[in-house]
Amino acid sequence: DGGITQSPKYLFRKEGQNVTLSCEQNLNHDAMYWYRQDPGQGLRLIYYSQIVNDFQKGDIAEGYSVSREKKESFPLTVTSAQKNPTAFYLCASSTRDGVNYGYTFGSGTRLTVV
């Protein structure tokens, strides 16, 4: 079955560490996205990629980095420069224009700073 897989489900980070969240899809979607969700709030866009080897900053890109070396994969690195990284991170994919069927989301990674 086609889908989008995020790992790990839970992640704990010490102060000053970089951590990488994995996102893999086998839906043959061109576009992939990373969103952050804080309690009681909506989704805020971190980075997105419409095509391999290209990506754009979203609304809250500071302290994060991404790569898109393969169509199937869009990993997100949370760097030590991100001062408040504790949140629920959601990866999504879609056809390039993202219409008609919306986004398909992964099950999310819950990151906690300890």
Next chain:
Amino acid sequence: GQNIDQPTEMTATEGAIVQINCTYQTSGFNGLFWYQQHAGEAPTFLSYNVLDGLEEKGRFSSFLSRSKGYSYLLLKELQMKDSASYLCAVNTNAGKSTFGDGTTLTVKP
């Protein structure tokens, strides 16, 4: 800038009908989506509107008025499992979606 407004919380009774409103002001419009999100889970796609009017899909319907920057999600014959957050999202240029903060719906017996 982008601005999407939804009520924070709503409560309704099992078997009833509830309407969740969404107003938006965005630079660029390529359609409006509604998603359902149960606590601790990922959002799932419910509906998509790009032209004015009503789209019906089973117990759920969604309406759009582009001139008013307004949409609503209508849930009929409410069930306990409909208790969730409902997210309104506007697809702007280049396939990027901006989300509202979501409306938490509680269905009571």
